[in-house]
Amino acid sequence: MLGDFSFWSLFVALTLFGLWPVWATDLLPVVDAGSHLQLIKILHEWKASPLLQKHYIAVHAIVPYLSYYQIVSWVAHACPIEVANKIVLSVCLLALPLSALSLLRAAGHSRWLAFAVVPWMLNADFIMGFFNFLMSIPLFLWLLAHHVRFLRNPTWARAAALAGLLAAMAITHYLLWSVALALLPTLAVIFGVRHGLKRAVWWPIRDAMLGLPSVGLLLPWFLSYFVFAEGAVTSDVYGRPTGTFVERLKQLYSGEHFGPMDNLRQILDCTFDRLTPTGAPNHLLSQPGQLLATLWIAGMALWAFAAACAPNEPPPVDPVRRRWGPIAVAGTSYTGWTLLLVTVAYFLLPRHLLKPIWLWGVNFRLVEVLAVLAVCALPLHPLRPPVGWRGRVALGGLCLLLAAMLAPILTTGQFLLARTEFGSIRPALASIPKNKKVLVLRRKFDSRFVRATLFNNVPEYYAVLVGGYVPYSFADTSSKPFVVDKKTQLPAPQWDWHDSFTWQQHGRYYDFIGVFGEPGAPQGEYDRQLAAQNLPVVYRKDMWTIYKNPEPAPWP
Incomplete structure (x- = not known):
């Protein structure tokens, strides 16, 4: 049986190998890189640059995108901004499988499932250059890992950790933070109702209160821009809402929504398909993104079928039968409900948000999160498959391992070619x-x-x-x-x-x-x-x- 040394050797090798595309070219050929780096440059040099002070105004409030920019700016004191960005981005990408591993442990699932997460270090969100969102995904997974432990045995330390993670998410990217604010109380209701009316009422209130510090962090920014603003401050703020309370609420939201079938098609577009070259022949070997998506989906399908045929998980037994004491929460049930609720959020959220905040790309950013949650929800031990499924589980593992190994190779190849298009x-x-x-x-x-x-x-x-x-x-x-x-x-x-x-x-x-x-x-x-x-x-x-x-x- 493979032990700790084998697991960690393979895990470290694959995750570090996944960083190759980040460092393969001098200029990172992802969509939003130039815009993010320019804003970091403003943050880094504004105090010493009269030119920047003339054209840009500092926002004297904590804003949702602050953490990634500020960390890169701090690192840039020791190296050029481009290199600093690659260092911070590398840490964010490495944190994805590590945070998934934390959630797997909290759920009581096999750590070997984490290898199915490794290819997602280089998915569509990375190609689009959503740096802030890439930082928020590991925070979200660590939040879930702490929350399942908190439900089992709530302590002040775990409550503080959850509140701190929510605050970190609030100043990193507001999409997953908003999802988490709704998700934690909902999960608390689902698991609280199984243990009596008092828990069903108190738990969602308690878990909602954990988000209050993070709301307080962003409240001055939100009020200054969207409530008390007399005129448009930036292109996505339309001035102070007018009319009745209901009319004001209507003026605060608009977005572009997809239908259910379009949302289903969008999922396939947001896996690895952005690595597909323009005009490539219609077969897998000429379409790197399609090849990676096929390998990953095939591997996950084989593992999911095997998990469905595995013996049912025994129901958890409360370790202490006190009214407010620790309880048992089944990890498979927790991750399964989380996957279901985030899927519902994916179908309800708009593709693009126009008001109150302009955000290009909303629900399709959740595709990566859904994929990672699907891995973490599998009640399967790949090294101990159900009877009669050993060969198919091994084949699924091989597909996923190939996807993890090929993702950096194929991405780097396309990046090297794309770099030539920037010319001199x-x-x-x-x-x-x-x-x-x-x-x-x-x-x-x-x-x-x-x-x-x-x-x-x-x-x-x-x-x-x-x-x-x-x-x-x-x-x-x-x-x-x-x-x-x-x-x-x-x-x-x-x-x-x-x-x-x-x-x-x-x-x-x-x-x-x-x-x-x-x-x-x-x-x-x-x-x-x-x-x-x-x-x-x-x-x-x-x-x-x-x-x-x-x-x-x-x-x-």
């Missing part, structure tokens, strides 16, 4: 001095090697790699520690339609203008306008052309 981004932007106002126009959005709009955030990279002002930023939403000063914000074309650029309305206010696109691609409207200005070219190579504006017009 470093020398191009290095040709511009520091602390300038720079507008980068891009005609290229989609990658050929990663199924995502990988180049949405290319305009922010000057601020990251060199340092200065760019007009596009994640600082335009209210959940960030800095927001754009609308009074000094330079005019710029619509972020997703740069052909709306005009020299008179936009270009003349910038020190430098960059153009990013495929060599030989048809010229856009802005190419013709820039050519008409006879601007000196300071850099031209592959995808990049950098123009200098000798006499930028003042703004405002």
